[in-house]
């Protein structure tokens with residue numbers, strides 16, 4: 001009976017919790033990616049491989065991305081969460097498309113935008129063609145090579161090309177006149193470049209400056225944000241946007257209640273500055289919005305302006321910094337000049353870390369241009385008298401790298417954290433982004449929210465959009481739960497390869513393998529519920545089993561010893577099922593990735609989490625580095641050979657115990673394994689509920705709640 005094992009494991013697990021290493025500066029919740037659907041998957045092997053077992057020559061089964069476990073241990077990993085794929089691929093089995101043209105839709109979707117026919121063809125333009133295009137206003141940006149001999153251009157239709165540049169003293173002039181954005185390829189030295197551009201440029205900067213003043217004095221449309229003619233420097237040089245009324249309110253920002261509460265104060269001040277100044281209260285000047293990309297920082301800033309009914313000036317800090325020393329500072333000056341004339345108002349600076357990094361930290365003594373820009377920003381903020389009515393909101397996801405001068409009182413002395421939404425927040429965001437979309441009655445936001453831990457507002461918006469696209473492709477009038485579900489899986493695991501040819505034999509193998517993972521998972525106490533099992537190949541995987549980790553587990557980031565033991569057994573379930581059904585001689589190499597996961601977990605338990613009695617509460621070996629970023633576990637061992645032997649022994653033991661538990665469960669509930677595998681072969685996907693109903697029909701006891 002499996003019961004003994006199950007009981008003993010939860011006994012062992014009592015009170016044992018893992019504390020992930022605390023990240024030095026950033027909050028773990030901000031730093032660690034939370035896209036933690038736990039997926040087990042099977043890999044399609046290279047069938048050319050002669051070493052492949054012939055019996056099941058087409059199959060390799062791999063549990064390749066136990067993301068949940070990876071993240072659990074990798075709280076100090078600050079790499080950004082994977083971006084949901086943006087590319088829309090053809091669904092080859094779109095009922096609306098004839099089978100014979102499976103790729104036609106792909107071609108249409110990926111076809112380049114219609115190009116500007118009067119631009120030269122090809123990726124190499126002649127200099128004269130290039131000048132022509134510039135003069136017609138068709139070139140948006142150019143980037144010079146370091147020595148200035150070649151440039152890469154981006155045309156307004158997004159087309160790119162390169163141009164060999166002769167020694168033309170008028171070039172920069174012409175570019176500047178036509179509002180082309182100029183930059184220079186990054187690289188160390190840059191001396192050659194600098195003298196090149198420097199020589200050409202100095203007179204022009206002076207000219208541009210004068211020109212500006214002239215336009216200002218005339219009150220012409222060339223001012224920042226205005227739309228001028230081809231001679232309009234303001235438009236290209238002062239890269240900020242001015243929106244008189246954003247029309248966004250806090251109601252448009254779903255969730256983020258704490259952030260809204262804190263920002264309400266800013267709104268109040270903008271509405272009634274006198275109330276505050278009469279009491280001698282210090283008015284906030286700057287407020288930093290801190291949070292991962294896509295969590296709605298920009299949206300919140302717009303909402304503050306909208307709520308207060310004041311104009312909104314915005315720019316990305318990276319746009320301040322250009323090639324020429326002094327340009328950034330003058331852009332900052334421009335921005336604030338304009339803002340002050342429209343006060344009260346909000347100035348929003350996105351990605352402030354682009355200019356606001358600790359100064360003097362760059363190579364070769366820092367970056368003059370950035371320093372000047374940031375100094376100018378500080379000067380502007382210091383220069384506000386208490387009630388000038390300009391409030392600066394800045395966004396960053398790296399508060400830790402910011403120059404401390406920015407954070408001093410009277411500058412960005414307030415921080416508002418904008419974190420990834422929790423379940424309730426996600427439900428609200430889904431509601432916001434389904435406005436104006438036709439939804440079927442079966443769509444349950446609560447359920448979707450449960451399946452999307454770690455998703456930001458932007459991710460959820462993308463999800464709803466992908467679902468709408470799927471519904472359109474399927475010629476539906478409404479988006480149903482199936483489209484949302486498919487869009488979600490597509491975002492997490494890549495698109496399904498529904499038309500991949502899979503032999504019956506392979507299908508059977510994958511079905512039993514995945515059923516093994518699912519069955520062991522379902523019968524482990526305290527393990528995540530199975531959300532879905534699929535044997536449709538997807539990405540690299542031949543099949544997938546999705547588990548839905550609980551919100552609490554994701555929030556706390558704490559994993560108990562028994563959870564990890566269960567996880568190892570679940571990962572081994574695939575191979576065990578193969579073994580039990582097809583015999584030990586016929587198991588495939590497909591579980592190799594499952595094994596990698598298992599050994600990682602086991603090794604971590606022994607080396608880092610103090611879960612081994614023989615090693616004790618020590619961290620041994622490989623303490624540094626992140627084993628989940630592709631590096632091998634513990635590159636440097638800082639312990640003796642004797643300890644290494646003990647570690648290896650302990651690791652092996654953990655794995656053996658997990659293997660036995662998996663085998664016990666599968667042997668005891670083999671009837672369910674058969675049923676599930678049968679169902680998978682028939683339907684290819686089985687959802688959690690349907691899977692659970694197998695238990696009710698059968699005699700198996702269910703140990704999960």
Ligand SMILES: Nc1ncnc2c1ncn2[C@@H]1O[C@H](COP(=O)(O)OP(=O)(O)OP(=O)(O)O)[C@@H](O)[C@H]1O
Pocket residue numbers: 252253254255256291292293294295296297298299300350395429432456457458459461
């Ligand atoms: N809480 C939310 N409610 C509704 N929509 C949201 C929310 N958070 C994000 N979004 C959606 O995601 C989109 C992107 O958000 P936004 O640009 O404000 O994020 P951000 O935090 O500023 O990201 P970045 O740092 O990448 O600029 C918004 O246009 C909005 O539609």
Ligand SMILES: [Zn+2]
Pocket residue numbers: 040041042061062063064513517571574575591594
């Ligand atoms: Zn597997």
